Amino acid sequence: MRHISIIFKRELAAYFNNPLAYVLIIIFSVLSMGLTFVIGKFLDLNDASLTNFFLFHPWIYMIFGPAIGMRLWSEEHRMGTTELLLTMPISPWEAIVGKFLAACVVLAAALLSTIPIVVTVYILGSPDGQMIFSGYLGSFLIGAATIAITCAISALTRSQISCLLISVFICFLLVLAGFPSVADFLRPTAPWLADLGNAISLWWHQSEMARGLVRLQSLAYLTTLIAFCLYLTSVIIRSKRA
Amino acid sequence: MTNRQSRPSFQLARMIEIHHLSKHFGPKVAVDNLSLTVQKGQVLGFLGPNGAGKSTTMRMITGYLPPSAGSITIGGVDMLDNPNTAKAKIGYLPESAPLYADMTVAGFLSFAAELRGLSGAAKKAAVEKAITTCFLEKVRSQSIDTLSKGYRHRTCLAQAIIHDPEVLILDEPTDGLDPNQKDVVRNLIKEMGKTKAIIFSTHILEEVEACCTRAVIIDQGKVVADGTPDELKRRALRAGSVHVKITGPGAASLAGDLARLGHAGRIEDPVTADDSFQGTVYPKAKTATGALTTEIYDLCRNRNLTLSELHEEPGRLDDMFRELTSQNQV
Numbered sequence: 001m002r003h004i005s006i007i008f009k010r011e012l013a014a015y016f017n018n019p020l021a022y023v024l025i026i027i028f029s030v031l032s033m034g035l036t037f038v039i040g041k042f043l044d045l046n047d048a049s050l051t052n053f054f055l056f057h058p059w060i061y062m063i064f065g066p067a068i069g070m071r072l073w074s075e076e077h078r079m080g081t082t083e084l085l086l087t088m089p090i091s092p093w094e095a096i097v098g099k100f101l102a103a104c105v106v107l108a109a110a111l112l113s114t115i116p117i118v119v120t121v122y123i124l125g126s127p128d129g130q131m132i133f134s135g136y137l138g139s140f141l142i143g144a145a146t147i148a149i150t151c152a153i154s155a156l157t158r159s160q161i162s163c164l165l166i167s168v169f170i171c172f173l174l175v176l177a178g179f180p181s182v183a184d185f186l187r188p189t190a191p192w193l194a195d196l197g198n199a200i201s202l203w204w205h206q207s208e209m210a211r212g213l214v215r216l217q218s219l220a221y222l223t224t225l226i227a228f229c230l231y232l233t234s235v236i237i238r239s240k241r242a
Numbered sequence: 243m244t245n246r247q248s249r250p251s252f253q254l255a256r257m258i259e260i261h262h263l264s265k266h267f268g269p270k271v272a273v274d275n276l277s278l279t280v281q282k283g284q285v286l287g288f289l290g291p292n293g294a295g296k297s298t299t300m301r302m303i304t305g306y307l308p309p310s311a312g313s314i315t316i317g318g319v320d321m322l323d324n325p326n327t328a329k330a331k332i333g334y335l336p337e338s339a340p341l342y343a344d345m346t347v348a349g350f351l352s353f354a355a356e357l358r359g360l361s362g363a364a365k366k367a368a369v370e371k372a373i374t375t376c377f378l379e380k381v382r383s384q385s386i387d388t389l390s391k392g393y394r395h396r397t398c399l400a401q402a403i404i405h406d407p408e409v410l411i412l413d414e415p416t417d418g419l420d421p422n423q424k425d426v427v428r429n430l431i432k433e434m435g436k437t438k439a440i441i442f443s444t445h446i447l448e449e450v451e452a453c454c455t456r457a458v459i460i461d462q463g464k465v466v467a468d469g470t471p472d473e474l475k476r477r478a479l480r481a482g483s484v485h486v487k488i489t490g491p492g493a494a495s496l497a498g499d500l501a502r503l504g505h506a507g508r509i510e511d512p513v514t515a516d517d518s519f520q521g522t523v524y525p526k527a528k529t530a531t532g533a534l535t536t537e538i539y540d541l542c543r544n545r546n547l548t549l550s551e552l553h554e555e556p557g558r559l560d561d562m563f564r565e566l567t568s569q570n571q572v
Contacts, residue, residue, distance in 0.1 A: 006356045014344050080340030084401070087304040088357045089330040241307050 003090040007098025011072075012105055021106050024067055029113035031060050036117065048125025053117055054135035054210035058142055058175045058203045065146025066167035068106050070160045072099045072151050073233070077158035086241075096233050100144075100151055107143040111136060131212035138209025141222040142202045146171045148229035155236040171202070178204030255282040255317075257331075257409050257439030258303065263312035265298050265463075272298040274463035275312070280456075282408070285435035287450035287457040287471070288443040291567050295463040296443040297337050300413050303441070304334045317408055330358070333402035337413040339395045343387035347378055347397050350386060351404060358405040372400035377426065392423045399427065403434070410434065412442035416449060428453045447559040451475075457559070461567040474562050481557025482525045483510075484535050489518040490547035497521065499541065505534040520551070 015021040036042045040052035076082045121127045150167040157163050178201020186194040198204040205218040258280040265273040273295040280286050290296050301307040305325050314321040316328040355365045376396040416424040432453040450457045451471045459467040494514040505525050512521035525534045535554050542549045
């Protein structure tokens with residue numbers, strides 16, 4: 001636990017000593033709220049709900065998650081500090097978890113920056129607080145999943161750009177898999193494939209939680225996905241050394 | 243001091259033991275059945291051509307790379323069974339001295355100290371001591387990415403010694419430093435070598451003579467020589483050979499007489515002029531240091547010849563290095 005917190009603090013400082021984290025948070029904030037107002041026609045809908053706002057999140061995370069997570073191990077590999085870190089008397093999983101948690105703080109800060117839209121719905125109407133909570137919970141878990149995927153990819157390469165591109169592609173597939181147009185296209189020919197697409201799709205889980213439906217299935221899938229990606233990271237790091 | 247002298251066994255503690263260590267990268271054998279023991283108080287110079295397996299060996303000793311076969315024991319703790327306990331006993335300076343560029347020198351050392359289990363006042367004291375030992379006072383609050391190579395190297399060295407480890411593994415600690423900085427680092431190693439077990443790799447052979455109590459040369463993953471720097475020097479081909487220039491009547495025909503001396507072997511590069519002889523006499527066996535020189539001196543004195551040059555080659559480490567490691571190349 002102590003080691004996790006030491007690594008966590010260092011990573012967090014590395015994020016916030018760098019303009020990148022602030023830039024990413026601002027971009028997330030502007031995009032998520034901007035898209036809701038402009039494309040989502042937030043005000044025209046006359047509905048005191050943030051469902052549309054939360055539905056944009058998976059699309060933003062597709063790039064935002066990889067942009068936060070790409071430096072996690074790629075940067076260590078590039079600077080050669082992996083060798084320093086892994087010859088310290090700590091376990092690789094402690095370093096992995098510490099780094100992942102620090103990236104999640106950046107994600108949480110980005111979500112916090114969207115508070116103005118929550119304030120707006122409360123001013124304009126009387127929204128369902130539980131729905132907003134479940135939307136944020138889903139959004140956080142999905143963001144964390146995109147970071148965990150990127151974390152595993154970043155262990156593979158010393159190039160942050162390669163990591164970004166590969167991770168964006170994987171996240172794109174995971175978002176798209178359950179998107180209505182894809183599901184509608186698959187359902188007539190292969191209904192099981194459409195169900196599978198829904199089950200693994202970040203978009204589908206988010207669309208459920210944005211409507212206030214927090215299913216055990218969603219929570220289990222997302223936490224398992226995160227745990228699996230972090231485990232995969234440790235396997236990659238170990239196999240790179242062998 | 244008296245306490246330590248009365249306990250010689252303490253000095254002989256085996257700090258680093260590696261047995262039959264091998265490492266394969268696919269079909270390539272980087273380290274091949276290598277065994278080494280380093281005791282407390284020993285500074286071992288690790289020599290070998292590029293690609294000989296020095297860095298790979300060090301990476302296995304420090305627990306970074308898992309070995310394909312063999313065992314590593316640090317201060318009695320097995321690296322494979324108890325990696326964290328074994329790693330805690332080691333300070334490691336990797337090749338190229340990697341650092342977190344976004345941190346300050348003091349911040350980085352404090353981070354390293356925390357990972358080494360230090361906290362509070364002990365942590366502060368350790369950071370201060372490392373900063374002083376490695377002469378980093380001037381740059382302590384500077385960001386690492388603004389440091390010159392010499393400072394970067396010393397910052398990474400400071401990280402390696404911050405927990406006062408019993409074992410130090412230093413991969414080319416003087417690489418890229420200017421002569422003054424090299425001197426500083428060599429003196430540091432020499433000083434720390436009194437109380438620790440140190441392995442350091444280098445390409446600079448004079449460095450080994452300057453601060454090692456023992457030198458090991460490896461080639462293609464195998465130990466090809468192991469001994470004190472003096473022992474290794476004596477094993478060089480030219481070691482013990484005597485270069486002479488003798489003048490006087492009859493000196494020109496001296497070659498035969500020199501070759502008949504009790505300890506003499508072959509004679510190389512003989513140059514004869516009217517009244518002088520010049521050449522290099524090799525000893526028959528390398529064990530009789532000085533005997534050949536005495537014989538030549540006596541021969542000249544008995545015949546009233548003038549010895550205008552007499553030089554016994556002590557042997558050079560770089561000769562030895564070349565002889566042992568060049569056969570297999572190109």
